[in-house]
Amino acid sequence: MDYTILIGGKAGQGLQTIGGVLARLFSRMGYHVFSHQDYMSRIRGGHNFYQLRFSDKEVSSSRKKANIIVALDLTTIELHKDDLEENGIIIFDAQSVKQTFTGQEFLNVPFDKIAVENGGDKIMSNTAAIGAVLGMLRLETTLLEEIIHTNLKKKGNDIINKNILTAKAGYSYAINECTQCSFAVSMPGKNGNMLIDTSQAVGLGSIMSGCKFYCGYPMTPSTAVMNYIGSKAQEYSIVVEQTEDEISSINMALGASYGGVRSMTGSSGGGFALMTEGVSLAGMMELPVVITLAQRPGPATGLPTRTEQGDLLFVLHSGHGEFPRVVFAPGNPEQGLYLTNKAFDLAEKYQIPAFIITDQYIADAQWTYESLDTDKLVYNDYRLRSRDGAEAESAYQRYSFSEGAVSPLAVPGDSKRLVVVDSDEHDEAGHMIEDAEMRTKMMQKRLLQKLPLIQQEIEAPFYFGGEKPDIVVTGWGSTYGIIKDAVMSLSKTQNIAMLHFSQIYPLPLSEQFDYLKILTEARITICVENNATGQFAYLMRAETGYKFTHHINHFDGRPFLLESLTGEINECIERL
Amino acid sequence: MNALSDYKGQEPAWCPGCGNFPILETLKTALFELGMEPHQFTIVSGIGQAAKLPHYLKCNTFNGLHGRALPPATGMRLANHEMPVIVTSGDGDCYGEGGNHLIHAIRRNINVTLLVHNNQIYGLTKGQASPTTTEGVVTKTQPFGANASELNPISLAIGLDCSFVARGYAADSVFLKSIIKEAITHKGFALVDILQPCVTFNKLNTYSWYKERVYHLDETYNPYDRAEAFKLAIKLPDKIPTGIIYKNNKLTFEERIQILKESPLVKQGFSLNSTLKELDTFY
Numbered sequence: 096m097d098y099t100i101l102i103g104g105k106a107g108q109g110l111q112t113i114g115g116v117l118a119r120l121f122s123r124m125g126y127h128v129f130s131h132q133d134y135m136s137r138i139r140g141g142h143n144f145y146q147l148r149f150s151d152k153e154v155s156s157s158r159k160k161a162n163i164i165v166a167l168d169l170t171t172i173e174l175h176k177d178d179l180e181e182n183g184i185i186i187f188d189a190q191s192v193k194q195t196f197t198g199q200e201f202l203n204v205p206f207d208k209i210a211v212e213n214g215g216d217k218i219m220s221n222t223a224a225i226g227a228v229l230g231m232l233r234l235e236t237t238l239l240e241e242i243i244h245t246n247l248k249k250k251g252n253d254i255i256n257k258n259i260l261t262a263k264a265g266y267s268y269a270i271n272e273c274t275q276c277s278f279a280v281s282m283p284g285k286n287g288n289m290l291i292d293t294s295q296a297v298g299l300g301s302i303m304s305g306c307k308f309y310c311g312y313p314m315t316p317s318t319a320v321m322n323y324i325g326s327k328a329q330e331y332s333i334v335v336e337q338t339e340d341e342i343s344s345i346n347m348a349l350g351a352s353y354g355g356v357r358s359m360t361g362s363s364g365g366g367f368a369l370m371t372e373g374v375s376l377a378g379m380m381e382l383p384v385v386i387t388l389a390q391r392p393g394p395a396t397g398l399p400t401r402t403e404q405g406d407l408l409f410v411l412h413s414g415h416g417e418f419p420r421v422v423f424a425p426g427n428p429e430q431g432l433y434l435t436n437k438a439f440d441l442a443e444k445y446q447i448p449a450f451i452i453t454d455q456y457i458a459d460a461q462w463t464y465e466s467l468d469t470d471k472l473v474y475n476d477y478r479l480r481s482r483d484g485a486e487a488e489s490a491y492q493r494y495s496f497s498e499g500a501v502s503p504l505a506v507p508g509d510s511k512r513l514v515v516v517d518s519d520e521h522d523e524a525g526h527m528i529e530d531a532e533m534r535t536k537m538m539q540k541r542l543l544q545k546l547p548l549i550q551q552e553i554e555a556p557f558y559f560g561g562e563k564p565d566i567v568v569t570g571w572g573s574t575y576g577i578i579k580d581a582v583m584s585l586s587k588t589q590n591i592a593m594l595h596f597s598q599i600y601p602l603p604l605s606e607q608f609d610y611l612k613i614l615t616e617a618r619i620t621i622c623v624e625n626n627a628t629g630q631f632a633y634l635m636r637a638e639t640g641y642k643f644t645h646h647i648n649h650f651d652g653r654p655f656l657l658e659s660l661t662g663e664i665n666e667c668i669e670r671l
Numbered sequence: 672m673n674a675l676s677d678y679k680g681q682e683p684a685w686c687p688g689c690g691n692f693p694i695l696e697t698l699k700t701a702l703f704e705l706g707m708e709p710h711q712f713t714i715v716s717g718i719g720q721a722a723k724l725p726h727y728l729k730c731n732t733f734n735g736l737h738g739r740a741l742p743p744a745t746g747m748r749l750a751n752h753e754m755p756v757i758v759t760s761g762d763g764d765c766y767g768e769g770g771n772h773l774i775h776a777i778r779r780n781i782n783v784t785l786l787v788h789n790n791q792i793y794g795l796t797k798g799q800a801s802p803t804t805t806e807g808v809v810t811k812t813q814p815f816g817a818n819a820s821e822l823n824p825i826s827l828a829i830g831l832d833c834s835f836v837a838r839g840y841a842a843d844s845v846f847l848k849s850i851i852k853e854a855i856t857h858k859g860f861a862l863v864d865i866l867q868p869c870v871t872f873n874k875l876n877t878y879s880w881y882k883e884r885v886y887h888l889d890e891t892y893n894p895y896d897r898a899e900a901f902k903l904a905i906k907l908p909d910k911i912p913t914g915i916i917y918k919n920n921k922l923t924f925e926e927r928i929q930i931l932k933e934s935p936l937v938k939q940g941f942s943l944n945s946t947l948k949e950l951d952t953f954y
Contacts, residue, residue, distance in 0.1 A: 122954075123954070287954055288954075289950065289953040290954075291953045295953070299949060302949060303946045303947075303949070305941035305943075307937075307939070307941075308746065308750060329929065331946065332930045332936070333930070334749050334928060334930060334931070334936060336745075336749065338742070338775075339772065339774070343742040343771075343772055346735065346736065346742035346743045346746070347742040347745050347749075348746060350743025350744060350745060350747040351746035351749055351750040351936075353733055353746070353750075354746065354747040354754070354936075354937060355750055355751060355937040356750045358746070373739070376735060380735075469943075469950070472943060474941065474942075507747075507751075507754065508711060508713070508731065508751060508754040511708075511710045512710070513709060513732075514731050514732075515726075515732040516732065517734040518718070518735050518736055525732065526726050527723075
């Protein structure tokens with residue numbers, strides 16, 4: 096059992112509410128859910144959709160074909176009717192769509208009328224639609240009633256009751272009228288799953304890593320992380336500040352980090368471009384900071400609400416001069432949680448900037464888990480604090496060579512140790528210098544000695560497949576789920592494997608897992624990327640000398656869909 | 672702290688006769704008289720000759736990027752609002768490159784003391800016009816004279832209802848010291864614009880030019896009257912008033928943040944276990 100529901104309409108029609116409630120409902124019932132959103136850069140109107148897949152098996156990608164389409168406007172029917180799966184049904188309200196459709200694949204449900212008759216207000220038509228979907232699937236409304244109770248708690252009992260009546264009426268209408276409905280929905284028969292998207296997971300990861308300060312400037316699709324942390328700020332004592340611009344964000348985050356707390360900032364391409372001088376400052380001052388970058392298509396303002404993996408090389412090279420960094424790109428919320436924690440840990444352990452790269456698709460995509468493994472999460476305070484003794488306070492030097500690559504980072508004001516940091520090249524005490532010998536020694540300590548230590552911390556890529564695969568499909572970041580689903584489905588007929596990188600820079604050493612051997616011994620190796628130039632393939636070539644045999648690149652601002660990716664992989668195989 | 676000499680930092684690399692020297696000495700004396708030991712405060716700066724000051728004074732130092740001193744100063748105060756933060760900046764650094772940050776630091780009313788060494792010229796890059804250069808002054812990059820009218824930092828700050836606005840003169844140490852001490856102890860964002868002769872590049876605003884114009888606001892002046900302060904700020908510069916031109920008792924940014932009422936962020940502990948319950952909210 097594996098069904099896809101698409102809810103389409105104009106921005107502002109409430110399709111996110113319908114999608115969000117259905118996703119939550121199915122995950123609570125114990126199904127696996129995967130959802131993604133497609134929206135335009137406007138507040139009202141246009142065409143947006145929310146697509147969710149639910150199944151009794153694991154799902155981690157979006158399909159093109161839908162079993163149920165909830166059309167809140169005419170455009171949705173026109174644009175998506177060809178995406179309807181066999182025996183699929185489009186439900187719509189002929190009155191609001193202002194046109195009627197007949198045939199097996201259409202079901203006219205008077206959402207507005209049901210809402211007015213049962214709830215007294217057209218505003219509840221979305222609740223009628225949710226009820227109708229449940230009726231079509233022959234699922235119960237008990238859990239929906241619970242969700243209505245929780246979601247509308249603040250609005251009072253009257254509103255709750257009216258919504259429940261409306262939901263039940265929508266449900267009954269579909270039970271009675273949808274005689275052609277033939278969905279075979281099996282109950283998963285287990286406890287409810289959790290439902291989380293990657294932006295929330297990154298926010299959660301920062302809270303669980305002891306982040307005390309977050310600042311940023313609103314920019315789609317990065318704002319969701321700030322919203323999430325902001326909503327929890329009071330509870331976990333985090334100061335969240337909306338800055339005047341992104342230049343201020345990174346500098347403010349560095350000031351807070353210098354002050355002794357874990358800090359984070361985030362943006363999307365255009366905003367991150369402004370941050371780069373501050374990234375360089377973090378490199379020179381050796382101050383820990385975590386930066387989350389939610390990619391969207393560029394250049395410049397690009398496609399503000401769409402998706403692309405176009406900023407990998409930009410992040411790798413962001414900031415002038417040479418300094419170490421780590422770059423992580425989670426492929427799902429679970430990795431988002433874990434890698435954010437690891438970014439905070441490594442940023443502080445090595446006093447470097449650490450990056451979490453997502454993109455609109457993965458940032459908004461919701462996944463289900465039975466639970467998330469928090470045993471892997473770590474919290475170590477690497478800073479030198481007053482409790483560590485007052486010894487040698489007068490001899491304290493911020494950039495001392497005596498400890499090797501990582502000098503002790505004290506907290507100003509916490510002891511008599513003076514913390515002197517500078518954007519100019521400096522001596523061990525932190526004061527600016529220009530002499531060649533000190534410059535060389537600082538570069539060796541700050542960069543050349545640190546990088547190999549950092550590389551030791553990077554884990555092997557995710558591998559799925561047999562020992563000697565014929566075909567290896569490789570990806571990074573947000574394509575994890577789609578590649579996994581595509582490779583799983585192709586593995587029935589092919590000796591195919593998947594290789595996914597979420598710890599991108601430094602690249603993992605091949606000592607722990609020899610991914611280069613697997614690649615070189617395979618007949619076909621395909622690098623799948625949501626960009627035009629194959630940035631990860633470029634990085635692999637530059638760092639390891641390995642060149643993929645095939646590339647699949649999309650750069651239309653839309654995510655990969657299961658049917659098309661499977662088809663394209665097959666084409667690569669057939670071409671040979 | 673026993674002696675003024677305990678604040679001695681590195682040897683300054685300023686031109687002989689530079690107005691930065693008396694400002695440095697005055698700041699040291701002010702800190703000494705306030706009993707603030709070098710580890711008990713932080714000086715933040717951007718880039719420029721004035722921004723080098725923290726190296727010449729023993730203290731916690733964050734010498735960051737051009738124009739960017741105020742954002743890290745804000746971050747520091749939010750991390751630890753018990754630590755006094757002083758920013759030393761120049762007219763190019765603060766009013767040019769960092770203009771946007773200045774507006775928003777005033778708006779936030781973060782409790783930071785900002786000392787702007789205003790020499791009305793770019794020193795470090797060797798003599799170009801700055802935002803406060805008098806209109807028409809000829810420089811190497813403005814050979815036909817600076818085309819823009821000069822920025823008035825005092826009226827700008829009063830316009831933004833800045834919590835503390837003062838003007839000092841580098842060569843008037845005793846009076847400048849009293850202004851700086853008040854600025855540091857003032858609760859809220861304090862801007863002290865310090866008129867500073869640049870002996871190398873500014874041939875107009877010299878020591879003798881200032882001597883003819885600078886005067887002290889007397890004790891009858893009421894700095895809490897915003898309209899009067901504004902009038903004073905926009906007067907033609909035949910005579911230049913120095914002293915505390917405007918102040919108010921607004922709540923600081925730190926005071927408005929609920930979380931900081933308990934203790935500074937840096938002193939609030941963290942345990943991973945206390946956050947585990949957050950996972951339940953996703954079911």
